Amino acid sequence: MKNIVILISGRGSNMQAIVDAQIAGANICAVIANRPDAAGLAWAAERGIATAVLDHKLYAGREAFDAALTTLIDGYAPDLIVLAGFMRILTASFVNHYAGRLINIHPSLLPAYTGLHTHERALADGVKIAGCTVHFVTAELDHGPIILQAALAVLDDDTVASLSSRMLEQEHLIYPQAVRWFVEDRLKLINGRVHVDSPAPAAVLIAPPVL
Ligand code: GAR
Numbered sequence: 001m002k003n004i005v006i007l008i009s010g011r012g013s014n015m016q017a018i019v020d021a022q023i024a025g026a027n028i029c030a031v032i033a034n035r036p037d038a039a040g041l042a043w044a045a046e047r048g049i050a051t052a053v054l055d056h057k058l059y060a061g062r063e064a065f066d067a068a069l070t071t072l073i074d075g076y077a078p079d080l081i082v083l084a085g086f087m088r089i090l091t092a093s094f095v096n097h098y099a100g101r102l103i104n105i106h107p108s109l110l111p112a113y114t115g116l117h118t119h120e121r122a123l124a125d126g127v128k129i130a131g132c133t134v135h136f137v138t139a140e141l142d143h144g145p146i147i148l149q150a151a152l153a154v155l156d157d158d159t160v161a162s163l164s165s166r167m168l169e170q171e172h173l174i175y176p177q178a179v180r181w182f183v184e185d186r187l188k189l190i191n192g193r194v195h196v197d198s199p200a201p202a203a204v205l206i207a208p209p210v211l
Contacts, residue, residue, distance in 0.1 A: 002079040002183045006031045007086040012040020013168060014084040014105055014175050019047065021176035025183045029076040032069070034088055050076075056088065066094040073098075080182055083137065084175070092139040100189060102137040103182070105175050107167055109149055110135060114142035119163045123154070130154050130163060132171045134178040136189065145194045147178045147187060 004026055006015045012031070019028055031044040034056045041051045054072055059065035065088075073081060083104040095102065108118040109131035122130050131151040138144035150170035154163065181187050186197040 001025055001027045003027050003029050003077055004080045004082060004179070004183075005029060005073050005076050005078040006044075006082045006084050007073075008033050008038050008040045008084050009035050009087040010038055010040065010085050012038065012043060012084060014171055015040050015082075016043060017172035018082065018084065018176050018179055019044070019049070021180070023176065023180045023183055026179065029078065032072060034065075034069075034086065040084075062089070062091050063093070066091045070094060070097055080179070082175075082179060089141060090137070090139075095137055095139045098137070100136065103134060103147065103178060104137050104142075104144075105132060105134050105171055106142050107132050107164065107171065108142075109133060109151060110142060110146060119160045119167065123158060123160065123163065128154055130167065132167055132174065134174055136194070145189055145192055147181070147194050147196075148174045150174045 002025055006018065006028060008015050008031060015031060028049055030050040030052060031041065032052045032054060033041050034054055036053045036055055041053070045051045052072060054065070054069055056065045059068065079101060081098050081102045083102070106118070108122065109129070110133040113121055119130065129151050131149050133149045134147045136144045136147065150173065152166055152170060181196055188195045188197065
């Protein structure tokens with residue numbers, strides 16, 4: 001059994017997808033938010049999952065907040081920490097403490113469009129393919145070894161709302177899959193790249209073509 005702590009900042013739909021996937025061998029021990037109003041907290045609590053709030057506004061700076069967060073997380077003896085819409089820049093000491101057991105989902109085909117407003121920027125650039133990425137977290141924001149990506153064709157009439165809504169469906173497929181692979185010990189980090197043990201599944205999911 002692998003202990004998993006999920007960190008959220010808002011609605012927590014990716015957290016819900018991971019919980020709902022009922023991954024064999026995964027013990028979701030806690031959902032922690034940095035915002036007291038994070039909607040996902042109530043959803044988790046209703047399902048009997050331990051929840052906690054660590055309000056970043058109450059801390060003097062990133063180091064102090066991340067130190068308190070580390071203490072809180074480590075109380076659950078986690079094998080894996082899952083960032084699910086956790087909208088905080090993390091300190092290097094936090095990231096290094098969880099090296100190899102801290103994963104994130106980002107709504108772009110990394111290394112493109114790190115940071116915020118990914119769909120807005122991709123649409124402004126006129127990209128024809130957009131995507132989302134699950135990756136191990138390293139100290140550099142939205143970087144780190146890629147575990148799984150999904151790609152979608154961008155439609156001529158796509159808006160930020162329509163693209164993010166279709167992308168969220170893909171996120172909800174690939175994030176539980178990546179967690180499943182971790183729990184099954186199928187992810188191997190070799191020279192900074194992720195290899196998935198056999199039987200090798202498709203590492204990249206391309207949504208059905210729209211043509
Ligand atoms: C998701 O789209 C996720 O990819 C994104 O925030 C959203 C959270 O939604 N994460 C980032 O932008 C991280 N840089 P959720 O709270 O419903 O899972």
